[in-house]
Amino acid sequence: MSNDRTPLIQLQGIRKIFYTEELETHALSDIDLQIRRGEYVSIAGPSGGGKTTLLSILGLLDAPSEGEYLLDGESVATLSASERARVRNRQIGFVFQAFNLIRPHGLRKRGAALDLSRHVGR
Ligand SMILES: Nc1ncnc2c1ncn2[C@@H]1O[C@H](COP(=O)(O)OP(=O)(O)OP(=O)(O)O)[C@@H](O)[C@H]1O
Numbered sequence: 498m499s500n501d502r503t504p505l506i507q508l509q510g511i512r513k514i515f516y517t518e519e520l521e522t523h524a525l526s527d528i529d530l531q532i533r534r535g536e537y538v539s540i541a542g543p544s545g546g547g548k549t550t551l552l553s554i555l556g557l558l559d560a561p562s563e564g565e566y567l568l569d570g571e572s573v574a575t576l577s578a579s580e581r582a583r584v585r586n587r588q589i590g591f592v593f594q595a596f597n598l599i600r601p602h603g604l605r606k607r608g609a610a611l612d613l614s615r616h617v618g619r
């Protein structure tokens with residue numbers, strides 16, 4: 498059960514390994530992290546250091562290879578993709594650097610919503 502003292506986000510021993518035909522990439526190794534309600538956290542590091550991989554796992558867009566992830570006290574590390582989508586829908590908000598909402602070129606081509614396309618996606 499969660500209460501106000503339960504960390505909102507708790508990672509323990511998170512690992513993420515990407516496998517391709519030639520390469521095995523250890524993007525995250527043994528990550529422990531706690532974020533409490535109301536905390537403002539930024540993640541910094543070199544290119545290729547695993548920031549996007551970590552955010553994808555925190556946001557339930559991807560699953561860790563190993564480790565435990567408790568979101569508001571509930572284990573979410575091993576949920577299926579559709580279960581992750583349900584939790585994401587209810588508990589997580591993303592603001593993407595690219596908004597990923599509307600493709601302005603497609604809109605221009607069709608001649609629709611011209612004015613809107615000037616304000617979105619740049
Ligand atoms: N889908 C994937 N398949 C294979 N390797 C991947 C995949 N995603 C990330 N990687 C590898 O995992 C490592 C971490 O990548 P990640 O994108 O998380 O780094 P980053 O810190 O976000 O980098 P940047 O600052 O350039 O955005 C890199 O070596 C990257 O090549």
Ligand SMILES: [Mg+2]
Binds near residue numbers: 548549550
């Ligand atoms: Mg990145």
